[in-house]
Amino acid sequence: GEDVEQSLFLSVREGDSSVINCTYTDSSSTYLYWYKQEPGAGLQLLTYIFSNMDMKQDQRLTVLLNKKDKHLSLRIADTQTGDSAIYFCAAKRPGANNLFFGTGTRLTVIP
Amino acid sequence: GAVVSQHPSRVICKSGTSVKIECRSLDFQATTMFWYRQFPKQSLMLMATSNEGSKATYEQGVEKDKFLINHASLTLSTLTVTSAHPEDSSFYICSAREGTNTEAFFGQGTRLTVV
Numbered sequence: 001g002e003d004v005e006q007s008l009f010l011s012v013r014e015g016d017s018s019v020i021n022c023t024y025t026d027s028s029s030t031y032l033y034w035y036k037q038e039p040g041a042g043l044q045l046l047t048y049i050f051s052n053m054d055m056k057q058d059q060r061l062t063v064l065l066n067k068k069d070k071h072l073s074l075r076i077a078d079t080q081t082g083d084s085a086i087y088f089c090a091a092k093r094p095g096a097n098n099l100f101f102g103t104g105t106r107l108t109v110i111p
Numbered sequence: 112g113a114v115v116s117q118h119p120s121r122v123i124c125k126s127g128t129s130v131k132i133e134c135r136s137l138d139f140q141a142t143t144m145f146w147y148r149q150f151p152k153q154s155l156m157l158m159a160t161s162n163e164g165s166k167a168t169y170e171q172g173v174e175k176d177k178f179l180i181n182h183a184s185l186t187l188s189t190l191t192v193t194s195a196h197p198e199d200s201s202f203y204i205c206s207a208r209e210g211t212n213t214e215a216f217f218g219q220g221t222r223l224t225v226v
Contacts, residue, residue, distance in 0.1 A: 008152060035217070042115060042217035043204070088155065098145055099215070101155035 002026040006102035018076040020105045022089030029091040034074045037086045084109045113139045117218025132190045132221045134205035140185035141207035149202040195225040
């Protein structure tokens, strides 16, 4: 299988930037995803990046991919209290139906 | 995006009893459904993949007789934890997909506690 790792917790002050990091082990992973889970809700796809890209920006979200180091990050600019949630990193291997997930990082935004 | 509803969101059951968790796609036909489990501080791990009308494909180490998966219709899959034990206490989450190259949508998850 593939191992996807994330740190468990991150706290930031409102208005600061948050950076959530993720590492994965399978270099053939084709797509890398970031999901957000709010309390009582399902995982919501935030953004994804294809493995031949190194950056993707979508409003306040910036995804950086270092394919050599197998490192993915999600930067949230101007973090708001509504961004408090668990963020999951996931990787998709070619030919696989399912995704390989990390542990999730619980982001706490301090007012 | 599309909506996947999972029920119940929390359940507490006694050791030895069985618990059924439902996963419904509300506005699309889910040809494939996935069941994941997450233990505290660990990754979401895939348990099984089910295609409508077929037997589920279980991942290595997952007991198919203990975790019964039924995907009898294009909008409903169920996971039954049979003869539950405290070590089955976990967070179970389903996802559903229409077609093979489409996004999978997730339910809100079920927190199972076996006492």
